[in-house]
Amino acid sequence: GEDVEQSLFLSVREGDSSVINCTYTDSSSTYLYWYKQEPGAGLQLLTYIFSNMDMKQDQRLTVLLNKKDKHLSLRIADTQTGDSAIYFCAEARGGYNKLIFGAGTRLAVHP
Amino acid sequence: DTAVSQTPKYLVTQMGNDKSIKCEQNLGHDTMYWYKQDSKKFLKIMFSYNNKELIINETVPNRFSPKSPDKAHLNLHINSLELGDSAVYFCASSQKTGGVGLFFGSGTQLSVL
Secondary structure, X not given: OOOOEEOOEEEEEXXXXXXXEEEOOOOOOOEEEEEEEOOOOOEXXXXXEEOOOOEEEEOOEEEEEEOOOXXXXXXXXXXXXXXXXEEEEEXXXXXXXXXXXXXXXXXXXXX | OOXXXXXXXXXXXXOOOOEXXXXXXXXXOOEEXXXXXXXXXXXXXXXXXXXXXXXXXXXXXXXXXXXXXXXXXXXXXXXXXXHHHOEEEEEEEEOOOOOOOOEEOOOEEEEEO
């Protein structure tokens, strides 16, 4: 994703919070998404945020959006071993939900 | 009931062969997509169809030809397969507009030998 950037790796201890960061470039993107991919599986939509919001919370997940800096973050509270996966942020462009993905952040959760 | 299903899950073939991957969605969505994920997990859109009409056609070799017989199906045919075509191909679907995003199939692992 040359237009959407993420750090590649994150390692956290079980029970701690994880914060995955993403920057995007298209200020006209209306929706921004977080997807989760487990080994050998497809992408699972975790959550999304509309561009006129700055925060969205859904159980253990909190999404923060700083539109001025084009920065998106995903916080996972009380991270569990089952949260180990690759997390992709994506921005939607155009009217046909054309999603541009970041390269993905590999989250490793250790005891 | 699988929402977006693709077949086959694995495809191993020789260089130069022609192969097809099929995709079906039962979500009632209008728009379907093909994405390619390379060995570094980078995802890139290839094509999108809205109600059988091609709406997104990224820079993809013309050996790749999508076909949508109806809005619930989007197939991908690949001619003269090359080593560099080895990847995981994901089908997805969505409403034409809206904030729900894309729903993905479980992927087809294509290995070209």
